[in-house]
Amino acid sequence: MHNNSRRGFMGKAFGAVAGVGVLGSLVAMKKSWDPLPSVRAAGFTTLDMSIYKEGELITEQWRGKPVFVLKKTAEMIEKQTESQEKRDIIINGSHFMVAIGLCTHLGCIPAYKVDEEEFLCACHGGKFDWSGEVTLLPPPRALDIPPFKIEGNNMILGEIGPEFKAMKDSGITL
């Protein structure tokens, strides 16, 4: 009996030591898989917004992801609905659709069909209109708008400015 309780104590003592070790190594393993500081530091892109042509979709790159930039035509601005308008980013009087060019379903790049003025995702058939809103499932939400900050004619992707914050708070983007 005396022996048993001593063995029990030794077992528990070992368990405590091993438990600390296991927890510590799990933390180290988790942290080792985090994106590296160099990867995080490269996560900012500055776009000069004065060079885009109306009605022409340009694909930029930010954090390795494609970013769609579409300067809206007067006709588009004219006909857009209230919810489409809320997604507008206005820089020096020009209206832009800026969105991460990855389908919100599983991340394929939707292709822009100029004639239909819409995006079609070839992976699972999802469709978005020219403002980035979903018109055909399965995508669960409109194209995501990357965090941005406006400085004069420039748009800095990766930084959070007041315009982006307002969009995020009102639930227009994630």
Add this chain to the structure above:
Amino acid sequence: MANFTKATGIKDWLNQRLAIEKVEKVIASEYWIPKNINFLWAMGMILVFTFKMLLISGIFLMMYYQPSVEQAFDSVNYTIMREVDFGWLWRHVHAVASSVTFLIMYIHMFTGIYYGSYKKGREMIWISGMLLFITFSAAAFSGYMLPWGQMSYWAGMVITNIFSLGGLHMDGLVEWIRGDYVPAQAFLTRFYMLHVLLLPLAIIGLMGLHFAALRIPHVNNQDGEEIDFDAEAKKYLDGDKKGSKVMRFANDFLSKDMMVLGIFLIFFFYLVFFNYGFALDPVNMDKADGLITPKHIYPEWYFLWSYEILRPFSTNVGLIAFGFAQVIYLFLPWLDRSSNAVAASRRGKFKIWFWVLLIDMIVLTAMGKLPPEGIFSTIGLVAALVFIALWIILPFITMNEKKV
């Protein structure tokens, strides 16, 4: 201390120290296999062979492969395919063997389902087998990343996005898995590690468990006969080899196994030398580019059925359906409420269930390959719903099955 005597020869010397004769009996000459089986019982040994082929060809590929985003594509498509003597052979063997492993695994699985070889003490065989299927799937996926072509990149993008778990938006988890915002260097190197070390280790361990799980219940037979292995083994050892219902694993059963393996080998090397194209997707012959999605992304044929269960639904429902499809086979021993461990042909409604499931899997596979448009998405949706319905009704149709 154990009593060691002067050895009479090398065999005796080893026997005293390692009990090799006893080990040989346990794993080969006195491991008893029923006589009433057919060629479908050879699939396990074929899988051992295909795994061996993957291991050997993989070792040679590893010697020239460069796990870096700049060099990976060229190290496979130029160095291995053009410069290394017989490099093409290792790559074709590796690609064909991975595809064929899944083909044989599906035959092996559906043989088990058909003959009810997952019940009455054989549950652990089934579970370890399904765990092997899951680890092999992970190994196949991680290996598919390594040539760093367009399909590698975009399959990596789509599959890792699944971990954001739809409406839960766990983008942090996805970035953690990738080590970057998109699949990039960190992603390629960690999947390389998984593919060449961690997953093969897990597979070898699980194969040990799979064999060990077979040891006590023994393999099933095609008549669902409950054999008293001790009594039949005694009969065999007493000289009544003809009257006994069992035979030795080695060399009796193994000789039949090798016959089937021989036929398989002809088929396998026919594919390797003359028809390897199906295992090497042409889209993956373009280098990975994060700014161009291929027109139509689809997985290798062996994942198409579960991909098709994900595809026709909205994100959250699709993910739940997909998750369901991934794990439901594991629960087969408990969802099948009947105690009949016999061929499906003698089990009434279960017979229909089995063939509908098999056909549904084939339909899902075919639809998964086609673009998600028009009539194909409708057929895909129906097939996905049938798959889910089949598993839900299984307990009810087997509950009142007559004892055979």
